[in-house]
Amino acid sequence: xxxxxxxxxxxxxxxxxxxxxxxxxxxxxxxxxxxxxxxxxxxxxxxxxxxxxxxxxxxxxxxxxxxxxxxxxxxxxxxxxxxxxxxxxxxxxxxxxxxxxxxxxxxxxxxxxxxxxxxxxxxxxxxxxxxxxxxxxxxxxxxxxxxxxxxxxxxxxxxxxxxxxxxxxxxxxxxxxxxxxxxxxxxxxxxxxxxxxxxx
Numbered sequence: 001x002x003x004x005x006x007x008x009x010x011x012x013x014x015x016x017x018x019x020x021x022x023x024x025x026x027x028x029x030x031x032x033x034x035x036x037x038x039x040x041x042x043x044x045x046x047x048x049x050x051x052x053x054x055x056x057x058x059x060x061x062x063x064x065x066x067x068x069x070x071x072x073x074x075x076x077x078x079x080x081x082x083x084x085x086x087x088x089x090x091x092x093x094x095x096x097x098x099x100x101x102x103x104x105x106x107x108x109x110x111x112x113x114x115x116x117x118x119x120x121x122x123x124x125x126x127x128x129x130x131x132x133x134x135x136x137x138x139x140x141x142x143x144x145x146x147x148x149x150x151x152x153x154x155x156x157x158x159x160x161x162x163x164x165x166x167x168x169x170x171x172x173x174x175x176x177x178x179x180x181x182x183x184x185x186x187x188x189x190x191x192x193x194x195x196x197x198x199x200x
Contacts, residue, residue, distance in 0.1 A: 004167050005174035006199050007153060008181060008192060009061065010038035011048065016187045021053045023189075023196050026174065028056055030079060033063040037185060038178065046078045059083050059105065067092060071099035081105060083128065093123055105153060110140050120148055128176060131156035142169040160194040167199070175199060 008020055009029030020028050030045040031038040040048075049058055060079035062070055064086035073079050082096065083105040093104055106124035108115060109131065119127045129152050131140040139157035142165075151173035158166055159180035166175065181191040 003200055004154075004172050006196055007059065007174050007176040008187075009059075009155075009176055009178040010036075010182075011187070012038055012040045012044070013187070014048065014051065017048050017051045019187060019189045019192055020056060021051070023192055024053070024056060025192075025196060026057065027059050027081070027176075028052070029059045029061050029083065029176075029178070031061045032065065032073070033061060033085065035063070036061075042073060042076075042078060045073075046076065049078050057081060061085060062088075064088065067095045067099065070096060074100045074102050081125075083107065084124075090123055107155075110144055113144060116145055116148055119152075120150060126151055126153060126173065128153040128155055129172075139166075142166055145170050158195075160191065160198045163195065163198050 005026040007027035007029060008025045010031055011017065011020065011028045030040050033039060052058060058079045059081040060070065060073055061083045062085065070082050081103045085107040096104060103125040105126045105128050106122045107128040107130055108119035110116060110129050119129060129145055131138050146169060153174045153176045154166060154170055154172035155176035158175055158177045163175055177195060181195050182188055183191065
């Protein structure tokens, strides 16, 4: 089994970029949802993006944002993938694809088997399976997703102590972590390093 890829979400400080440049996860996430404590302005994200080493893919996280605004951040080169966490539907994804050819991640809350079926039918390039709103730091029942037949990002309550089991039970394309590598709501280099070492 190949190693799962790694996404560190909620990057918002220059120091965070220094950390990821040293540790080299596969993806980072900039959160553009204003209701999140990890919100970052487009201008700040653009500045951080310039410092990001090649080979680390920046993802923009959105909740019910105007599709033109998402596409604009793509066209400015700030992000390369859009991740949708709200009520964005198939029409929204189609409209986004008309504006940009960039990949899409669509997030789904997994509570019961029906949620897995719905997620599997998404036209997004990738799906992200989470326990809820995102950034809550709690897990869901990973056995629900053992038989899913498409690549997915696994999020929700991951940390260095449980990621081995999460990967063993669900075999995700990528693991996605934010609060699990923070101390007092700030990215913690030691926790990031420990998590990445465990996955790899």
